[in-house]
Amino acid sequence: xxxxxxxxxxxxxxxxxxxxxxxxxxxxxxxxxxxxxxxxxxxxxxxxxxxxxxxxxxxxxxxxxxxxxxxxxxxxxxxxxxxxxxxxxxxxxxxxxxxxxxxxxxxxxxxxxxxxxxxxxxxxxxxxxxxxxxxxxxxxxxxxxxxxxxxxxxxxxxxxxxxxxxxxxxxxxxxxxxxxxxxxxxxxxxxxxxxxxxxxxxxxxxxxxxxxxxxxxxxxxxxxxxxxxxxxxxxxxxxxxxxxxxxxxxxxxxxxxxxxxxxxxxxxxxxxxxxxxxxxxxxxxxxxxxxxxxxxxxxxxxxxxxxxxxxxxxxxxxxxxxxxxxxxxxxxxxxxxxxxxxxxxxxxxxxxxxxxxxxxxxxxxxxxxxxxxxx
Ligand SMILES: [Zn+2]
Numbered sequence: 001x002x003x004x005x006x007x008x009x010x011x012x013x014x015x016x017x018x019x020x021x022x023x024x025x026x027x028x029x030x031x032x033x034x035x036x037x038x039x040x041x042x043x044x045x046x047x048x049x050x051x052x053x054x055x056x057x058x059x060x061x062x063x064x065x066x067x068x069x070x071x072x073x074x075x076x077x078x079x080x081x082x083x084x085x086x087x088x089x090x091x092x093x094x095x096x097x098x099x100x101x102x103x104x105x106x107x108x109x110x111x112x113x114x115x116x117x118x119x120x121x122x123x124x125x126x127x128x129x130x131x132x133x134x135x136x137x138x139x140x141x142x143x144x145x146x147x148x149x150x151x152x153x154x155x156x157x158x159x160x161x162x163x164x165x166x167x168x169x170x171x172x173x174x175x176x177x178x179x180x181x182x183x184x185x186x187x188x189x190x191x192x193x194x195x196x197x198x199x200x201x202x203x204x205x206x207x208x209x210x211x212x213x214x215x216x217x218x219x220x221x222x223x224x225x226x227x228x229x230x231x232x233x234x235x236x237x238x239x240x241x242x243x244x245x246x247x248x249x250x251x252x253x254x255x256x257x258x259x260x261x262x263x264x265x266x267x268x269x270x271x272x273x274x275x276x277x278x279x280x281x282x283x284x285x286x287x288x289x290x291x292x293x294x295x296x297x298x299x300x301x302x303x304x305x306x307x308x309x310x311x312x313x314x315x316x317x318x319x320x321x322x323x324x325x326x327x328x329x330x331x332x333x334x335x336x337x338x339x340x341x342x343x344x345x346x347x348x349x350x351x352x353x354x355x356x357x358x359x360x361x362x363x364x365x366x367x368x369x370x371x372x373x374x375x
Pocket of ligand 1: 060061062088250252277
């Protein structure tokens, strides 16, 4: 069989199929056609010494560029190695049509999906000198409008986003979360929930999440961190994982600390999903992008296969998109090509702690629609 494209001789890591071996990946008619040895293709890309994974999914980004002040260009993130960018509530029902028309559709074949903010205009007041949380004024909560817009855009909206915490919801506590949950229940979709400083507390939030809902910023620094002062994991966090709540990193500019991550790792508690929460105020550090966030976890001792799973199969499952995050033959023709370097690399977290680590992942290209992407 002659493929349109063959990635030749890379280390293929696809946790969805339990694959970690040197082999070829062939694409035909925009889909994965096969993985194996000595595949032939019209175009053959030599990727020996590199890693080939299912198209990486960044589950928490902000890519409503130009329409919201925190947005970054999704194509820049695709150049950083991701094939799917999931926007975490930049847009609400009041401005989702603009996001769809001006960003999501023009970005194709780079895939942009979204958690729709339950607040009417999404994250509208997020900048260096202007910081107004969209969940602070309860008049902005728009459950009926969110249901309408999400129902009209089932192909791009994967869930409901809500941000609670002193910065995002001021004194509203858990009320925006209760409204978001009602909205998500009406739609039959999962929620992604942001948490910053109390109120509400981590315990208050976790008690309201359902199996399959995502807590983002899950390894944040004190306060509302998942670890205890004694070096353990909070009881509510252990209980939430047992119930099927998903824990997503969402690094961002204020939501990931090495100290928390080390304590969680020491207790055997790995994140379900690793995401960057990259936006205008953290793309030049400390978050940078998904591969930098993944590299931090490698340096903290997480296994490469587990880091890949947390950025492919796991976020696909969180979005209930079983068509994504896998190199199964017949599936979407998407892959990420990565280089893993060993050396001494400097990293920093959101509280300014520095880490010199041994590993660094860098992008070497992506495949979209079964073709190398030149965007
Ligand atoms: Zn965010």
